[in-house]
Amino acid sequence: MWSLGATYLEVFTQSTPWAVKAIHELHVLMAKQTPPHGLKHLDEQYKELTLLLSYQPAARPTASDVVAFFKSGLAPHLEARAPKKQQEGKRGPKDTYGCTQFQPGLPEGESEESMEARRKRLTDIYCRSGRQGEETAEVGQLMAATFYLQRRQLNAMPSPTIVNLKSQWPYLFSPKGLIGHFQLLTDMQVLSALEAAMEDCGNMIVDLFKTRPTNAAVKEVLNNHNHSEDLPYKVLKLVMAHFNEDVGGLIVQAEGCATVADMESSNLPVTPRLILLGESQEHHQRWMISMEGCVLCEGGRLGTFTTGLGTLFTTYYTFNLQYQDEAASTLEFVQRCLVGINPERGTKASGHKKRKAPSQVSSFLRKLMDFRYRVAISLFS
Known part of the structure; x- marks a missing residue:
């Protein structure tokens, strides 16, 4: 049940359950019974699955419980992810067609917290300088440095709304931002x-x-x-x-x-x-x-x-x-x-x-x- 929960968490957040670089770091987190970092990115409709990752075996759902949840709530969402079922205009990570970095790993020396801090720095600059801030070297460097986090949010299921993405990544929504992101994603200018x-x-x-x-x-x-x-x-x-x-x-x-x-x-x-x-x-x-x-x-x-x-x-x-x-x-x-x-x-x-x-x-x-x-x-x- 624990492994199944970790798999579901990775599927529905498009990120690893624990943001670690080495296996010994994971051992330390497990010994402290630290909840998976990916849980904070999990949509509310899947929260029931977090019980699968309880450190107390008795608190985890049984196989029958998981099957019942699958039939009642999870199946429609999995079906919506399938390419053949996807309606025109709907977004979601159907494939990596034409991409060289569809979902890159967490950059070396970075953590989920440092990534989020960089994202917040971008929104702070935008609040202070607006679209003009895009021409600064700092914004260019921060957008490149946070590409991992941008992709993880863009690949999330259900897909975030455009309004939400604009509030999270204001500098993505410009010709320069979109073209720069595309270059990192496909290695094409x-x-x-x-x-x-x-x-x-x-x-x-x-x-x-x-x-x-x-x-x-x-x-x-x-x-x-x-x-x-x-x-x-x-x-x-x-x-x-x-x-x-x-x-x-x-x-x-x-x-x-x-x-x-x-x-x-x-x-x-x-x-x-x-x-x-x-x-x-x-x-x-x-x-x-x-x-x-x-x-x-x-x-x-x-x-x-x-x-x-x-x-x-x-x-x-x-x-x-x-x-x-x-x-x-x-x-x-x-x-x-x-x-x-x-x-x-x-x-x-x-x-x-x-x-x-x-x-x-x-x-x-x-x-x-x-x-x-x-x-x-x-x-x-």
């Missing part, structure tokens, strides 16, 4: 990757569709083409048209004067969106990112469409999200072709798009490679 990919194949993609429009939707995008339009935005619209996915599956267009309050009162989608502010098709320097009906961050006046797209893309990894059906193939394309995350197996697409999206993207990439080859041959013929 998303903006550098997007910019390099656009320079390498952005115009090639546009030329491919001009030469061989693949459907009526692609032709419509080309016919409505604005020559001053930002290349990455043009590429995204063409790719979405090719996959028969509406631009609204990723992008919300709003008035240039719209505020965060305006957007949050406008019935935003549950799944992530890049909100472009203003009618200009040229640079889209002002944008926001939304998720679960809330605005996560703003791009300000110095942003670009590429920065907005990159920040949007990080949300699927940071918050353990699957790609929404209405943009799954496009996001799979961004992931594999533009960002360069190419796991041998799996996909973040779900439902009927789980097999369709990777297949569509592979087919398109073959067309692109063939077109690139033909262009290269023509230059030397």
Whole structure:
């Protein structure tokens, strides 16, 4: 029963029961009958399981008691964790797809208490300096140092609300915070990757569709083409048209004067969106990112469409999200072709798009490679 309790505690807190670095430290804690450190992270609905970790054997539930609890209360929560049962827009640690540090261990020389102290220091700086504090070296160092704790809270089940996460980690909710977290999580520099990919194949993609429009939707995008339009935005619209996915599956267009309050009162989608502010098709320097009906961050006046797209893309990894059906193939394309995350197996697409999206993207990439080859041959013929 004791081992079962320790296992449940680790499953539902995404952390080890005792925060120790060496086995002798655990022996000391056990001798003192110290309660597991992980208990303070356990959600109230699972508190009954803490009895399994009682130091008094007679106080522990029997196997029959555990089975009864499983049937009455625990089973629905375990079912909700399963990838096949997860509803669109719901968050949770379904897999480690594309991540190199999905849940890192406690850094050497650190403890749960020291991690929490660093987190509180971040919130103190935010209360004193607001968003401007993000530019200080101290905030950058603290955000990197507390990555372990950020991941543990993001991976917790049930998933914490966005409001709660914002209060705990205010500096995560900015383009810089999300992009920095994504880099630690995947070992990928998303903006550098997007910019390099656009320079390498952005115009090639546009030329491919001009030469061989693949459907009526692609032709419509080309016919409505604005020559001053930002290349990455043009590429995204063409790719979405090719996959028969509406631009609204990723992008919300709003008035240039719209505020965060305006957007949050406008019935935003549950799944992530890049909100472009203003009618200009040229640079889209002002944008926001939304998720679960809330605005996560703003791009300000110095942003670009590429920065907005990159920040949007990080949300699927940071918050353990699957790609929404209405943009799954496009996001799979961004992931594999533009960002360069190419796991041998799996996909973040779900439902009927789980097999369709990777297949569509592979087919398109073959067309692109063939077109690139033909262009290269023509230059030397």
